[in-house]
Amino acid sequence: MLKMQNISKVYQTDSVQTHALRDFSLEVKEGEFIAVTGPSGSGKTTFLNMAGILEPFTSGHYSLDGIDVGGLSDNQRADLRNQKIGFIFQGFNLIPDLSLFENVEVPLRYRGVPAKERKKRIEECLEQVGLASRAKHLPQQLSGGQQQRVAIARALAGKPRFLLADEPTGNLDTLMARQVMELLEEINRNGATIVMVTHDPELARRAPRNIQVVDGQLADFTLYQGVPEASQPVVDTRIKAEV
Amino acid sequence: MFEIKPIFNALCRSKVGAVLLFLQIALTTAIVSNAAFMINDNLSYLREDTGFTQDEIFSFTVMTFGKDRDLRQQTEIDEDMIRNIPGVINATMSQAVPLSGGGSSSSVRLKPLPEESRQARLNYYYAGEHALETLGVKLIEGRNFRPEEVIISSNYHEKGPSTVIVSKAMAESMFDDEPALGKSIYLAGRALEIIGIVDVMESAWPRAQDSGTTGIVPFINAQNYQYFWVRTERGERASVMNIIEEKMLQAYDKRVVINIEGLDDTKEAYDATDVLMMRMLMVLVVILVLVTALGIFGLTQFNISKRTKQIGTRRALGARKSAIVRYFLVENAMICTVGLVIGSIAAIFLGRVLMQAYSIDALELEYVIATAAFIFMMSLLAVIVPATRAANISPSIATRTI
Numbered sequence: 001m002l003k004m005q006n007i008s009k010v011y012q013t014d015s016v017q018t019h020a021l022r023d024f025s026l027e028v029k030e031g032e033f034i035a036v037t038g039p040s041g042s043g044k045t046t047f048l049n050m051a052g053i054l055e056p057f058t059s060g061h062y063s064l065d066g067i068d069v070g071g072l073s074d075n076q077r078a079d080l081r082n083q084k085i086g087f088i089f090q091g092f093n094l095i096p097d098l099s100l101f102e103n104v105e106v107p108l109r110y111r112g113v114p115a116k117e118r119k120k121r122i123e124e125c126l127e128q129v130g131l132a133s134r135a136k137h138l139p140q141q142l143s144g145g146q147q148q149r150v151a152i153a154r155a156l157a158g159k160p161r162f163l164l165a166d167e168p169t170g171n172l173d174t175l176m177a178r179q180v181m182e183l184l185e186e187i188n189r190n191g192a193t194i195v196m197v198t199h200d201p202e203l204a205r206r207a208p209r210n211i212q213v214v215d216g217q218l219a220d221f222t223l224y225q226g227v228p229e230a231s232q233p234v235v236d237t238r239i240k241a242e243v
Numbered sequence: 244m245f246e247i248k249p250i251f252n253a254l255c256r257s258k259v260g261a262v263l264l265f266l267q268i269a270l271t272t273a274i275v276s277n278a279a280f281m282i283n284d285n286l287s288y289l290r291e292d293t294g295f296t297q298d299e300i301f302s303f304t305v306m307t308f309g310k311d312r313d314l315r316q317q318t319e320i321d322e323d324m325i326r327n328i329p330g331v332i333n334a335t336m337s338q339a340v341p342l343s344g345g346g347s348s349s350s351v352r353l354k355p356l357p358e359e360s361r362q363a364r365l366n367y368y369y370a371g372e373h374a375l376e377t378l379g380v381k382l383i384e385g386r387n388f389r390p391e392e393v394i395i396s397s398n399y400h401e402k403g404p405s406t407v408i409v410s411k412a413m414a415e416s417m418f419d420d421e422p423a424l425g426k427s428i429y430l431a432g433r434a435l436e437i438i439g440i441v442d443v444m445e446s447a448w449p450r451a452q453d454s455g456t457t458g459i460v461p462f463i464n465a466q467n468y469q470y471f472w473v474r475t476e477r478g479e480r481a482s483v484m485n486i487i488e489e490k491m492l493q494a495y496d497k498r499v500v501i502n503i504e505g506l507d508d509t510k511e512a513y514d515a516t517d518v519l520m521m522r523m524l525m526v527l528v529v530i531l532v533l534v535t536a537l538g539i540f541g542l543t544q545f546n547i548s549k550r551t552k553q554i555g556t557r558r559a560l561g562a563r564k565s566a567i568v569r570y571f572l573v574e575n576a577m578i579c580t581v582g583l584v585i586g587s588i589a590a591i592f593l594g595r596v597l598m599q600a601y602s603i604d605a606l607e608l609e610y611v612i613a614t615a616a617f618i619f620m621m622s623l624l625a626v627i628v629p630a631t632r633a634a635n636i637s638p639s640i641a642t643r644t645i
């Protein structure tokens with residue numbers, strides 16, 4: 001599904017060079033649910049930006065669903081995001097002037113889905129996140145948890161095979177965070193591959209596979225297959241010290 | 244494709260900026276279309292053919308203080324003398340100078356008072372059979388005056404003229420499409436038979452609405468304040484103008500010669516206030532249009548900085564750069580359309596008010612349409628630069644937490 005080989009990302013600001021990712025290699029298989037943890041500033045978001053084709057990387061190889069991302073034009077990258085990836089952001093990123101219905105509609109419009117089909121799909125997605133009755137409301141009329149559920153509905157609208165979430169529960173209280181997590185687990189069971197960055201060790205533990213990013217590198221990862229709830233995940237926090 | 248519905252809905256939900264902008268667009272449309280119309284209306288008279296070969300003609304004023312000459316005789320001597328100057332084609336004395344802003348005009352009628360009859364305004368020059376050639380106007384029907392028809396007299400009523408040559412516009416304003424030649428019109432109680440019709444001949448005040456209804460009345464009443472018109476060969480005018488004062492004073496020295504001026508300069512001086520007003524209107528138009536363009540530019544810029552996150556998010560969700568540019572173009576087009584519709588209505592209304600207050604022509608609808616189209620195009624141009632910048636916002640903005 002996703003294959004990164006020796007990906008590096010260098011941010012150049014004025015005179016400062018930040019090596020946000022170095023020699024980052026990772027393979028994600030179809031249907032996986034991966035939790036990404038790591039200290040703040042370690043490069044988790046940068047990794048997600050690379051995975052989600054939001055930014056070009058400095059060097060390395062990345063292929064998504066068999067497509068070599070490196071050589072794509074800007075339009076092709078936009079189309080690829082639109083067709084294959086669903087995004088869930090920490091800050092929800094709903095468009096404040098659009099109703100919930102119109103928010104969920106955004107990716108479908110960019111894909112050129114006909115109106116009738118759009119409507120059906122939007123209603124399905126809002127139904128799935130339990131907000132069908134509020135389709136006409138504006139984002140600011142909802143609680144944070146509800147807003148994040150709308151954002152998930154938006155991410156699901158285009159039926160992406162690959163879902164990327166950057167601290168989706170970071171702005172939510174525990175109860176709401178748990179609801180969102182349950183929703184993601186359900187989506188994963190339905191077949192979508194999920195990569196989720198999180199700070200919350202409890203949520204990370206619920207994911208079948210954990211990886212840790214430290215100082216722009218993959219620290220280590222443990223793959224738990226089979227029954228995620230039953231097993232007690234062990235997060236390997238050995239850090240490859242290399243400063 | 245164009246996201247018209249969601250853009251419209253979003254606009255309705257946050258309308259303060261949009262309302263201000265469309266009001267500005269409406270105001271600009273209303274003022275610019277009226278100003279453009281007035282400018283063009285003015286330009287059309289400034290460019291209008293006067294009928295005269297302006298760059299070959301000059302005029303001058305003679306004030307006589309000597310009392311020892313018969314002015315009528317002196318005038319004939321003067322005219323002969325001027326016609327004999329090398330380079331001069333013809334010359335004549337008159338009571339006014341064309342295009343100068345000062346002359347004579349009176350209403351003429353088909354029948355004498357007190358009978359009811361059709362009337363029109365006649366702007367006339369007193370001059371003899373040399374006038375046509377001196378002015379360079381084109382005779383299109385009938386004939387020139389015969390010498391005996393040119394009346395030298397000081398009493399119009401007792402011993403006045405009985406013929407007249409009128410412009411085509413004058414003939415039409417009196418007789419419509421019927422032949423005017425041979426008919427008579429009454430000027431100050433005297434019947435004047437129309438013996439000739441000239442094509443275009445401006446009056447002394449081109450700005451006036453009926454400035455083309457003119458005539459030459461063959462009446463010579465020499466006084467101690469009189470004007471001469473002189474037509475020279477092309478290129479000879481300056482040299483004749485240089486010696487004319489000396490020649491006139493040689494012929495008789497108890498007088499002064501002033502205001503020796505080319506007819507093109509006379510027209511320019513007359514037009515000066517209109518040209519000034521026109522320039523001011525043009526400056527106003529340019530300023531208004533620029534301010535509106537800046538307003539659109541600024542609002543788009545503001546909207547973009549306010550929506551940076553949203554734009555990044557849209558890009559992350561699969562919007563191509565072109566879709567972002569299109570978003571702002573469509574949004575602007577909507578605001579503009581509302582503004583232009585309101586502005587066009589306001590323009591027509593303002594046109595009516597101006598027409599009544601300043602008795603100018605009614606605003607033509609073409610000007611409103613052209614102005615609206617122009618402002619629309621300009622607004623698109625004002626949006627395209629910031630919109631392109633918006634399209635270059637990185638999609639990775641979406642994952643930034645601040």
Ligand SMILES: Nc1ncnc2c1ncn2[C@@H]1O[C@H](COP(=O)(O)OP(=O)(O)O)[C@@H](O)[C@H]1O
Nearest residue numbers: 011013018020039040041042043044045046047
């Ligand atoms: N656009 C950017 N420009 C410059 N530096 C950046 C940019 N984005 C991230 N960084 C830097 O890259 C490093 C990794 O950041 P990030 O991936 O956001 O970490 P995390 O999400 O794990 O907190 C940090 O040092 C951060 O300051």
Ligand SMILES: [Mg+2]
Nearest residue numbers: 044045046166
């Ligand atoms: Mg982060």
